Amino acid sequence: MNVKHSLPEPSVCRATTRNRxxxxxxxxxxxxxVFTVHFGSLQDGLxxxxxxxxxxxxxFDWGFDDLIxxxxxxxxxxxxxxxWQEQPLQWRYARPAAMLFMKLELIASGGSPFxxxxxxxxWHSATTFMVYLCALWVVRSRWWxxxxxxxxxxxxxxxxxxxxxxARNALVxxxxxxxxxxxxxxxxxxxxxxxxxxxxxxxxxxxxLWGLALFSRESxxxxxxxxxxxxxxxxxxxxxxxxxxxxxxxxxxxxAYLYWRLFVFPIAGPPSIYFTSPGGAMYPLWALSKxxxxxxxxxxxxxxxxxxxxxxxxxxxxAILYGVMAVLLAAIGAWYLRTSRGLRTRWFWPxxxxxxxxxxxxxxxxxxxxxxxxxxxxxxxGVMFYRLKKGWRGAVAALVIGxxxxxxxxxxxxxxxxxxxxxxxxxxxVENTPRPDPGASLFFLNIxxxxxxxxxxxxxxxxxxxxxxxxxxxAPSPLMMESSFTVERVNDYELExxxxxxxYFSGLSGRMLVDGMRPEAPLTSGLIVPGEMFDTTVVAAxxxxxxxxxxTFKRSLDSEDYYFYVSSPVxxxxxxxxxxTPDEIDHSWEDLLARARSSDVAQRAAxxxxxxxxxxPAAVQTGASIQTLLTRPETLTDAEAGRLxxxxxxxxxxRILNDTLALNHKYAAEFRERRRYFQIADFAAGILSSDLYxxxxxxx
Numbered sequence: 009m010n011v012k013h014s015l016p017e018p019s020v021c022r023a024t025t026r027n028r029x030x031x032x033x034x035x036x037x038x039x040x041x042v043f044t045v046h047f048g049s050l051q052d053g054l055x056x057x058x059x060x061x062x063x064x065x066x067x068f069d070w071g072f073d074d075l076i077x078x079x080x081x082x083x084x085x086x087x088x089x090x091x092w093q094e095q096p097l098q099w100r101y102a103r104p105a106a107m108l109f110m111k112l113e114l115i116a117s118g119g120s121p122f123x124x125x126x127x128x129x130x131w132h133s134a135t136t137f138m139v140y141l142c143a144l145w146v147v148r149s150r151w152w153x154x155x156x157x158x159x160x161x162x163x164x165x166x167x168x169x170x171x172x173x174x175a176r177n178a179l180v181x182x183x184x185x186x187x188x189x190x191x192x193x194x195x196x197x198x199x200x201x202x203x204x205x206x207x208x209x210x211x212x213x214x215x216x217l218w219g220l221a222l223f224s225r226e227s228x229x230x231x232x233x234x235x236x237x238x239x240x241x242x243x244x245x246x247x248x249x250x251x252x253x254x255x256x257x258x259x260x261x262x263x264a265y266l267y268w269r270l271f272v273f274p275i276a277g278p279p280s281i282y283f284t285s286p287g288g289a290m291y292p293l294w295a296l297s298k299x300x301x302x303x304x305x306x307x308x309x310x311x312x313x314x315x316x317x318x319x320x321x322x323x324x325x326x327a328i329l330y331g332v333m334a335v336l337l338a339a340i341g342a343w344y345l346r347t348s349r350g351l352r353t354r355w356f357w358p359x360x361x362x363x364x365x366x367x368x369x370x371x372x373x374x375x376x377x378x379x380x381x382x383x384x385x386x387x388x389x390g391v392m393f394y395r396l397k398k399g400w401r402g403a404v405a406a407l408v409i410g411x412x413x414x415x416x417x418x419x420x421x422x423x424x425x426x427x428x429x430x431x432x433x434x435x436x437x438v439e440n441t442p443r444p445d446p447g448a449s450l451f452f453l454n455i456x457x458x459x460x461x462x463x464x465x466x467x468x469x470x471x472x473x474x475x476x477x478x479x480x481x482x483a484p485s486p487l488m489m490e491s492s493f494t495v496e497r498v499n500d501y502e503l504e505x506x507x508x509x510x511x512y513f514s515g516l517s518g519r520m521l522v523d524g525m526r527p528e529a530p531l532t533s534g535l536i537v538p539g540e541m542f543d544t545t546v547v548a549a550x551x552x553x554x555x556x557x558x559x560t561f562k563r564s565l566d567s568e569d570y571y572f573y574v575s576s577p578v579x580x581x582x583x584x585x586x587x588x589t590p591d592e593i594d595h596s597w598e599d600l601l602a603r604a605r606s607s608d609v610a611q612r613a614a615x616x617x618x619x620x621x622x623x624x625p626a627a628v629q630t631g632a633s634i635q636t637l638l639t640r641p642e643t644l645t646d647a648e649a650g651r652l653x654x655x656x657x658x659x660x661x662x663r664i665l666n667d668t669l670a671l672n673h674k675y676a677a678e679f680r681e682r683r684r685y686f687q688i689a690d691f692a693a694g695i696l697s698s699d700l701y702x703x704x705x706x707x708x
Contacts, residue, residue, distance in 0.1 A: 030150055031140075031150075034137070034153070034157075035137045035140075038133060038140060038154070038157050038161055039136075039137075041136075041158055041161045041162070042129055042132050042133045042161045043129055043133070045161065045162050045416060046129055046132065046167075046170050046171070048420060048424075049128065049129070049167075049171040050122055050126060050129075052121075052125060052171045052172075052423075052427055053121050053431055054121050054431075054465070055172055055173075055427050055430055055431070055458075056172075056174060056430065056460075057081075057174035057461070058121075058172070058173045058174050059461040059464040059465040059468065060081060060461055060464050061079070061107075061110060061174055062114065062119070062464075062468065063086075063464050063468070064077065064078040064079070064080070065078050065107065065110060065114055066114075070108075070111070072104050075103075075104035075105075075107040075108055076100070076103075076104050078111070079101040079103050079104075079107050080099065080100045081098065081099040081100075082096065082098050083097045086463070086464070087460070087463070088461075088463050088477045088478070088479055089476065089477065089479070090478075090521075090525065091478070091479075091480070091537055091539050091542070092513075092521070092522065092525060092531060092537060092544070093525040094525060094526040094528075094529060095524070095526060095527060097524060097525060100273070100274065101226075102226065102268075102273055103177050103224055103225060103226075104223050105219075105220045105221075105223040105224045106177035106180045106181065106223075106224035106225065109176070109180050110173070110176055113127045121173070124173055125171070125173070128171070128176060128179060129170065131176070131179040132161070132166065132169075132170045132179055133161075134183050135160075135182045135186060135383070136161045138183060138186035138187055138190060138383075139156065139157045139383050139386050139387065140153050140154060140156070140157035141153075142189070142383070142387050143156035143387045143390040145193060145194065146351070146353065146357075147390050147391055147394045149394055152390050152393055152394040152401075153390055155389075155405055155409075156386045156387055156390025157386065157390075158409065159386045159389050159408065159409060159412055160382055160383060160386035162409070162412050162413055163309075163378070163386070163412070163416075164309045164412065164415040164416045164418070164419040165305070165306065165375040165376065165377075165379070165382060165419070166379060167419040167420055167423050168374065168375040168376040168419075168423065169182075169375070169376035171423055171427075172376065172423075175374075175376040177224050177225045178376040178380070179379065180220075180221075180224040180225070181221045181222075181225035181228050182221075182225075182379045183221075184217045185217075185218070185221040185231060185380060186383055187217045188214050188215075188217035188218040188221060189231070189234070189238075191210060191217060192206060192214045192235060195207070195210050197242065197243055197247060198243070198247075203243065203247045203250035203251070204250075205251050205254050211254070215261070222265060226367060227364060228380075229265065229266070230360075230364055230367060232258050232259055232261075232262040233363060234356075234359070234363065235255070235258060236248060237356055237359055237360075238353065238356050239251055241352055241356040242353050282371065282372045282520070282524075283370050284370045285370065295369050297326075297330055298369055299366070299369055300330055300333055300334060301373075302365045302378070302381075303361065303362055304333040304337055305378070306361070306378045306381055306382060306385060307340055307385065309412060309415035311375070311419070311422065311692075312373055312375040312377065312378060343392055344358070344391070344392055347391055347392045347395035348392075348395065349395075351391065354391075357384045357385075357387050357391075358384070360381070360383075360384035361384040361385050361388070364381040364384065375419075389408065393405045418688065421681070421684050421685065421688055422688055422689075424681040424684075424685070425487075425681050425685020425686070425688075426458070426487060426685060427681075428679070428681045428682040429487040429488055430456070432580040432581075432678055432682065433456070433458075433462065433575065433581045434459075434466065434469060435671075435675055435678070436579060436580040436581040436671055437466060437573060437583070438466070439671060439674070440583055440667060440671075443470045443471075444475065444569070444571060445569060446472065446474040447474055447569055448472075448474075448475055448570075449475075449476045449477075449478060449541060449570055450462065450463060450466065450476065450573065451478045451571065451572045451573070452477065452478065452480060452481075452575070453480045453481050453495060453572065453573065453574045453584070453631070454481050454482070454493060454505075454574060454575040454576065455479060455481075455482060455483060455489075455573070456483045456485065456487050456575060457483070457517065458487055459581075460479070460482075462477055463475055463476065463477030478541060480503075480505065480544075480557070480559055481505055482512065482517075482521065484507075484510075484511075484514055484518075486517060487685070487686075488575075488577070488682070488686075489575040489576050489577060490577055491507055491508055492507070492508045493506060493507040493508070493576070493631055494506045494631045494632065494635070495574060495584065495630070495631030495632075496631075496633060497586060500564045500566070501560055501561050501562075501563075501565065502558060502561070503558070503559045503565060503572075504547070504556065504557065504559075505556070505559070505631070506555060507555055507556075508555070509552060509553070510552035510555075511549070511552065511555035512553055512554045512555075512557070513531060514552055515553075518553055531546050532549055533547065533548055533549045533550075534546065541561065541562060542559050542560055542561040542562060543559075543560045544557060544558070544559055544560075545558040566585075566586040568587070571583065572584040572586075574629065574630065574631055576628050576629045576631065577628060578625045578628045578629040578668065579629035582630065582664075590657050590658055591660045591662070591663055593656070593657055593662060597656070600618060600622075601619070601656070603615035604616045604649045604652070604653065605646060605649055605653075613641075613642065616641045616644050616649060619649075619652060620637075620638040620641035620644075620652075621641075622665065623638055623652060623655075623656060623661055624638045625668060626664040626665050626668075627655075629664070630659065630664070632655065632659070634651065637651070637652060638652070
């Protein structure tokens with residue numbers, strides 16, 4: 009049962025034809041596993057940053073600076089215009105290698121999302137095979153190395169990295185990082201009683217692979233710490249001292265990179281909710297709690313974007329939950345320590361798993377952050393399976409893989425719902441709007457934050473590069489507008505938007521939108537924010553949020569190059585028009601409106617109830633003020649019933665409802681996937697109180 013704990017001698021490492029054939033079979037098997045479990049990602053399409061990357065990769069050239077600019081996000085700019093923004097924001101990433109491969113994929117696929125997603129499956133397959141080689145290097149069993157790599161192939165957090173094109177940097181960096189590690193680790197360390205350093209050609213390969221990983225994703229910097237830790241765990245201080253010069257070289261390169269990345273590389277400050285700079289007495293506790301959460305989410309496969317940590321303070325409930333996490337992780341740690349007894353590198357793999365999370369502690373947590381740590385955890389699982397008694401190995405491995413696949417399926421449902429929340433916005437717009445002329449302006453009311461890339465996405469959809477996008481209001485929740493609201497045309501130039509408390513710019517997401525963009529000028533009642541296209545007046549606001557806004561445009565609302573879109577609980581992006589004339593209403597509607605004013609009490613009540621039921625979806629998606637009347641049809645007066653009849657005629661209610669039904673029918677699968685996301689989120693919220701939507705409710 010026990011494995012030999014020393015590293016293989018060069019003669020043992022020499023590959024035989026039989027071994028090479030076995031490894032090729034393992035590679036083919038792992039590729040089959042990856043394509044089987046991630047096959048659905050081929051139909052995931054584009055999401056969020058993908059739209060911007062496609063635009064920038066086409067715009068910029070192949071140079072080092074061009075590739076860096078391809079991963080730069082600026083607000084304001086061509087991305088979108090936000091009327092409340094006074095302080096520019098910029099996200100810059102030093103990832104030219106990852107962007108180079110993305111550019112090559114974009115060209116090779118002809119821009120097809122299917123083709124680009126296909127490339128991600130090959131990247132993930134290649135990285136999975138590297139995990140297999142690392143596990144084989146440790147456990148010396150091809151079967152259990154294959155099982156370990158299978159857990160990585162099916163890692164639930166990998167759903168985001170594999171399925172989200174913008175997260176390709178995690179896959180590219182992960183592959184090159186593992187390749188660099190394996191090239192370093194597989195080098196002979198001892199011969200004739202003396203320690204050895206990697207040969208110059210091998211060292212050059214290691215540094216080149218590490219450089220590609222580092223310039224694909226910054227977290228690869230941990231290699232400079234893991235290399236000496238690996239040598240310490242497998243060869244002791246004797247090997248470390250022998251390789252001191254090698255470490256100095258690696259650390260000099262690391263220092264040069266960090267100096268360039270932190271002090272030379274130009275970057276503007278991102279909002280504090282996205283990047284929490286170290287500072288304050290509570291920061292170490294916050295950082296430790298966030299690290300604990302990320303490690304727990306990886307090991308127990310819980311959603312990594314469902315965070316508990318807040319920077320404001322520590323709360324009793326959170327403290328208890330963190331304590332539970334620590335106890336459960338300790339139990340897994342005890343299992344690993346028991347099964348890895350006598351293994352020289354036993355401490356290295358947990359240190360890799362935890363250490364790979366450290367660089368991303370200040371950053372807003374995302375599931376693909378777990379890609380590199382998951383490689384080490386899969387190797388640990390290989391050890392934990394292989395070192396069990398023979399009668400237990402298969403059962404425990406099957407149980408873990410079964411739980412992994414279950415979590416993977418849940419993650420896929422969540423991910424598809426997140427995707428659809430954005431894609432339905434663009435589908436609604438394109439389905440019901442002809443291609444605009446050059447110079448058109450798009451105005452968005454209540455658009456979820458997932459739709460912030462609407463201008464970039466629609467420029468590509470319509471092949472119309474000359475479009476400008478303006479967000480008038482963001483929905484309080486990032487995936488869908490769920491709150492009650494009204495949109496009223498005050499006159500030919502003014503539009504008012506009202507929402508139920510706490511309102512717009514509420515919660516933590518509101519703080520990000522306001523504090524990060526106008527830190528010295530909060531949104532208060534009476535504030536007027538002038539703009540090039542329109543001026544904005546904050547009509548009603550309090551410390552919780554803004555509940556009423558007035559937009560005064562420089563040109564008439566019915567200008568032919570103005571396009572207004574309203575997101576609501578009923579419709580992802582309804583086009584609100586001010587230049588339409590009423591249609592002729594068909595006989596069934598006329599009959600219903602007539603019966604709603606009948607002198608027969610029973611007939612009138614039934615007709616008004618039916619009218620309210622049919623009109624409510626149209627009223628909600630247009631933000632009409634008649635919504636309040638439709639919620640109480642039994643108390644409608646004759647005057648109010650007449651008002652409903654007039655509104656339905658003037659606003660072409662039958663056509664609105666028919667368009668909505670057609671959209672729901674055509675995209676029924678997408679709506680179902682979005683709905684499934686909220687069902688899972690609601691179920692999770694009933695078990696664990698968490699601030700998934702950044703509303704701040706979890707911190708009360």
